[in-house]
Amino acid sequence: MPSVEVTTETVRAEDGATADVRLHRRPGDPSAPVLVCMPAMGTRAAAYAPLADALAGAGFQVAVGELRGQGTSSVRVGRGVRYGYHEMVAYDYPALFRAVEAAFPAAPRHLLGHSLGGQLGALYLSQEPHMASGAVLVGAPSCHYRGWPFPQSLGMLAAFQFAAAFAAVYGYFPGRRIGVLGNDSAQVLRDMATQVRTGRYHVPSSGVDFEPALAKLELPVLAVAVKGDAMAPPGGVRGLADKLTSARVTYWELALGEGAKGSRHYAWIRDSAALVERVRSFVDQA
Template sequence: MVDVVRRREVVPVEDGTRLELEVFEQVEGREAPVLLCLPAMGVPARYYEPFALELHRRGFHVVTSDLRGHGASSVRVGRGTDFGYYEMVARDLGAVVRAVRAAFQDSPLFLVGHSLGGQLGSLYLGLEGEGVRGLVLVAASSVYYRNYGALGGVKVLLGTQLAAVIATVWGYFPGRRLRFADNESARVIQDWARQARTGRYVLSGAAQDFEALLARVERPVLAISVDGDSLAPPAAVDHLYGKMPRARVVRWHFTQSDAGGAHLDHFRWVRHGAPVAARIAGWVGEVLAGEAGAGQDPRTEGRP
């Protein structure tokens, strides 16, 4: 068992929002890589504790952070709450990354994003990404409806657009009442629905062309899809990293067999995440050794 030092750190954001980080720190190995884990929509950071401990056992410092409006964030979603993807990318992630870099000045930093967290991590690399060595996408995908097949695409399109209408009329998205995700800011749902409809990241309140910014990303990316994941099927995962054609992408599919026969889906993989943690550890080692993608086409490795 690797010793772990756990602590919490409050990160102030420029608009007065406060975010809380949970840090799983190595007792030895101060220069070990640090992984910053970003959650899915409506999921509190504490859900990822088992996965964070798996990563820590493999020699990493690990930091988990709630998204704005969830968990230990100072923001509580309701009528009058006004934020979207842009605020989470430009303000929140910027502040969190700076805090993590300050705490681990000698450690290479990687982002690990699940679902929406992976989308936000990708957008952050396009916008800024200073000091971030690479990105891991776990069950993180573009939600463009054409990635889900004929029937699935219709369901995604209708569901996301209906959610946007509800959020606009209600003043926020009442996810707890509807038993989908959690309560969300209307603009988050509108950004989500727009991307589902158009396939493009056009962020409300942003002047930047995020599609053009994504196309300039050159950092290493590990893109992981998961067996049984209807919310982020392989084609949708491919569409997200495909927006970063200059990135050095390694592709891997996490199968039920990899998990020892355990049932997997968009969320259950976290409870069976040891093979994912091992794959991430191997990939980080390759990146740091300058060997990522050597001698092969990185976009085809492990393709399902």
């Protein structure tokens, strides 16, 4: 029997949208903890294959989901295609976590969310905390502009207000064309720009003000800031962690090796040995 069995399943959300989830099972150890990995904004799930392999090699079971509009998602970003935080938190995350629960019935589940995937995961777990035993938030900041040092903070504020306005006129955000993030719905940019400006997770696409629910979330949380990550600086990562006033939050800064290449916001996906070791300790203590 193989130590790790990799399969792919299609998850269907309540509104009919579908996406694949890649499952790394340990048939000989079905109760091994499962990490539900959710990507950063505009990033395909396939980019996290090296991380999933490293986690599986460390004894975890793994489920790698997909954000709406990316990769295997049936929702294709384009003019007239409208979705925001609401659709992902109310439809996609519940469908994914229920699929993972069915696939790993004997295993405790932990979110491992990167950037926007971690932010949305925290919003989802604030609504359904029983669906996870804990959360690892890597480079997942509150995007409030004050979490960035001055004068980058003002640049962050201006950039996202401009990006949201541009996406509204263009019909969507063509990130791949302009080399920033990835393609995404104009509504996602509007939701993010609102949170950048106000600091609150009460965004235009959703009638829910998530702030009170975040404050009541009691799960253990590992909040990870990657040293040198300009897209998720310590102030931003702490900004999201500070909203979780009832959670047992551990804050940790990850230093990548000198050989790590590319943006620090993504380099940890391949240079993951230190993170995997820290996650192992966190999950064992959760």
